[in-house]
Amino acid sequence: MIPIxxxxxxxxxxxxxxxxxxxxxxxxxxxxxxxxxxxFLENVDKEYRISIVNSLRLIENDEIAKDYLKKLMKI
Known part of the structure; x- marks a missing residue:
């Protein structure tokens, strides 16, 4: 499913x-x-990146989401 x-x-x-x-x-x-x-790295749209961060937070944990939110805020 993932490759498709x-x-x-x-x-x-x-x-x-x-x-x-x-x-x-x-x-x-x-x-x-x-x-x-x-x-996340290939796209600059903030809303799309936020959607990605939310998915990462649900998959992994809040720590990974915090790291990506920091990257997002730098842009």
């Missing part, structure tokens, strides 16, 4: 991608973390 999701995510407009990334926020879904980290 990764392949087709970029075909959608940014608003749809924001919603799709939110669906990835499932506790223990660790294998998606590298993908979300890449998405």
């Amino acid at each position: 999701f990764k392949k087709y995510l970029k075909l959608f407009d940014l608003d749809t991608r924001k919603n799709l990334v939110r669906f990835l926020g499932v506790k223990g879904f660790d294998e998606i973390i590298p993908f979300l980290e890449n998405e």
Whole structure:
């Protein structure tokens, strides 16, 4: 499922991608973390990045979200 999701995510407009990334926020879904980290670094849209941080927080913990929020605030 993950390779298919990764392949087709970029075909959608940014608003749809924001919603799709939110669906990835499932506790223990660790294998998606590298993908979300890449998405965070490759995109400059703040709302999209916030969606990614929220998903990371749900998957991992609040510490990882704090690190990404710090990166987000620097931009």
